[in-house]
Amino acid sequence: MISRNPGSLVDADRAVVPPDRGATASQPKWRRDFPIDAGQDEFVSRRELVKFMILTSGAFVAGHVWLLVKSLVERAPFGLPAVSVATVDELPVGGAKTFQYPAGSTPRLLVRTGATTFVAYDQQCTHLACPVVPVVAQGRLHCPCHNGWFDLSTGRPVAGPPQRPLPRVSLDVRDGSVYATGVEEPSS
Amino acid sequence: MTRPRPLIRSQRMTIVTGMLVFVLILIVLQLWLLTASVNAYLGGERSIVLPALGASALCFALNAGLLRYLYRLE
Numbered sequence: 053m054i055s056r057n058p059g060s061l062v063d064a065d066r067a068v069v070p071p072d073r074g075a076t077a078s079q080p081k082w083r084r085d086f087p088i089d090a091g092q093d094e095f096v097s098r099r100e101l102v103k104f105m106i107l108t109s110g111a112f113v114a115g116h117v118w119l120l121v122k123s124l125v126e127r128a129p130f131g132l133p134a135v136s137v138a139t140v141d142e143l144p145v146g147g148a149k150t151f152q153y154p155a156g157s158t159p160r161l162l163v164r165t166g167a168t169t170f171v172a173y174d175q176q177c178t179h180l181a182c183p184v185v186p187v188v189a190q191g192r193l194h195c196p197c198h199n200g201w202f203d204l205s206t207g208r209p210v211a212g213p214p215q216r217p218l219p220r221v222s223l224d225v226r227d228g229s230v231y232a233t234g235v236e237e238p239s240s
Numbered sequence: 241m242t243r244p245r246p247l248i249r250s251q252r253m254t255i256v257t258g259m260l261v262f263v264l265i266l267i268v269l270q271l272w273l274l275t276a277s278v279n280a281y282l283g284g285e286r287s288i289v290l291p292a293l294g295a296s297a298l299c300f301a302l303n304a305g306l307l308r309y310l311y312r313l314e
């Protein structure tokens with residue numbers, strides 16, 4: 053029954069309720085000596101759970117901030133130096149070689165597609181990172197693991213499971229050498 | 241102007257429980273946002289990171305507002 057008397061509500065609020073909700077007199081002596089108020093105990097534990105959940109919420113925001121910072125740092129290459137990766141005479145038309153740019157990177161693949169034209173891409177397939185091989189006669193790059201195909205002139209996927217283009221290494225051909233000058237991350 | 245009567249424990253308990261439900265919904269939303277953002281980021285789609293951060297920060301702001309109310313409740 054709900055009491056209309058505010059005083060009795062406050063009294064009920066202050067009453068110590070044992071965990072088994074029984075009468076105080078029926079409790080063992082140790083509990084009467086050290087009473088536990090079940091209502092207050094539940095309130096405090098639920099309140100602490102809310103606080104912990106809000107802390108977790110803050111941790112998720114921190115995770116997003118970390119992701120943003122990582123994204124910004126990786127987006128700005130801050131001028132990779134131009135590095136000679138091959139001489140023009142080193143590769144016949146249709147030939148290819150691997151190199152690292154910048155040093156320590158994943159392998160890149162340089163392909164000579166014509167007398168004066170070269171292209172270079174990340175050698176890892178964007179599906180499951182198998183190495184791609186050039187098929188210059190077809191104007192494509194082939195990933196033999198899952199039969200993925202990329203366009204040799206753009207690096208875009210044309211068949212098979214890969215969905216994203218290969219990161220492209222920008223090149224500059226001068227003085228009989230091929231220089232890598234930067235890495236273009238695919239936009240999507 | 242009369243001062244509002246202090247809440248009794250059962251009332252506070254109800255409020256905290258409701259608050260917990262709301263916070264849990266926001267947390268699940270944030271978890272989904274973070275998972276989707278990481279998935280997109282690893283897939284090379286980085287433009288999604290900033291809007292996702294904004295949405296997550298908004299959820300956290302709501303949670304922080306609830307926390308403030310929780311402290312006032314005590």
